[in-house]
Amino acid sequence: MLEQLKKQVCEANLALVREGLVIQTWGNASAIDRPSGKVVIKPSGVPYEKMKPEHLVVADLEGKIVEGGLKPSSDLPTHLVLYQAFPGIGGVAHTHSEYATSWAQARQPIPCFGTTHADYFYGPVPVTAVMKDSEIASEYEKNTGHAIVRAFEKVDYTAVPAVLVANHGPFAWGPDSATAAHNAAILEAVARMAYFTLTIHAGAEPVAGGLHDKHYLRKHGSNAYYGQAKERK
Numbered sequence: 001m002l003e004q005l006k007k008q009v010c011e012a013n014l015a016l017v018r019e020g021l022v023i024q025t026w027g028n029a030s031a032i033d034r035p036s037g038k039v040v041i042k043p044s045g046v047p048y049e050k051m052k053p054e055h056l057v058v059a060d061l062e063g064k065i066v067e068g069g070l071k072p073s074s075d076l077p078t079h080l081v082l083y084q085a086f087p088g089i090g091g092v093a094h095t096h097s098e099y100a101t102s103w104a105q106a107r108q109p110i111p112c113f114g115t116t117h118a119d120y121f122y123g124p125v126p127v128t129a130v131m132k133d134s135e136i137a138s139e140y141e142k143n144t145g146h147a148i149v150r151a152f153e154k155v156d157y158t159a160v161p162a163v164l165v166a167n168h169g170p171f172a173w174g175p176d177s178a179t180a181a182h183n184a185a186i187l188e189a190v191a192r193m194a195y196f197t198l199t200i201h202a203g204a205e206p207v208a209g210g211l212h213d214k215h216y217l218r219k220h221g222s223n224a225y226y227g228q229a230k231e232r233k
């Protein structure tokens with residue numbers, strides 16, 4: 001079932017390791033096949049160097065396992081909430097990458113200090129509210145998803161394809177698992193640069209609206225002109 005998607009998701013998980021975003025087993029990537037509503041996700045606790053497409057787990061949107069002999073990543077319920085709430089996404093990646101996680105632990109959104117950030121994220125990368133004890137005690141991973149969705153009540157999830165879960169770490173997404181992994185890598189780079197920006201000058205101001213819009217809109221939307229036409233997403 002979904003052999004091609006399993007290959008893509010396996011590759012996205014390996015990309016997180018290759019990009020230095022994941023050590024040990026601190027991360028996971030998934031993708032959804034929208035026509036069937038089936039989600040392919042990394043198995044729990046399998047070392048990356050041994051992971052093959054056939055190890056991946058297939059679940060439905062209710063979390064019922066429909067294929068695979070291994071347990072899915074324990075974060076599966078978070079991924080499922082995101083697929084249900086954000087119909088435009090096809091892949092999700094979660095890491096504990098060092099700089100993005102540091103912002104998450106500080107419970108601070110990442111301001112848009114420059115054009116690198118503005119090229120990929122339209123405005124600051126939001127941080128979720130701190131979860132209540134009741135949300136942690138029961139259905140913690142599902143409630144993590146709900147906390148993310150609440151952080152996007154006034155933010156367009158297609159224009160800001162990442163979030164910081166307070167005291168935890170980043171989730172990123174995109175039209176497919178490769179783009180989700182790519183966005184997780186970009187997020188880590190902008191988190192690192194924002195940290196250095198504030199270290200150099202604690203009073204640094206976010207990039208002004210005109211330059212911000214120029215950079216985001218030249219790559220995204222109907223009037224995009226950056227790069228070759230087929231490369232634009």
Ligand SMILES: [Zn+2]
Pocket residue numbers: 026094095096168169
């Ligand atoms: Zn995590």
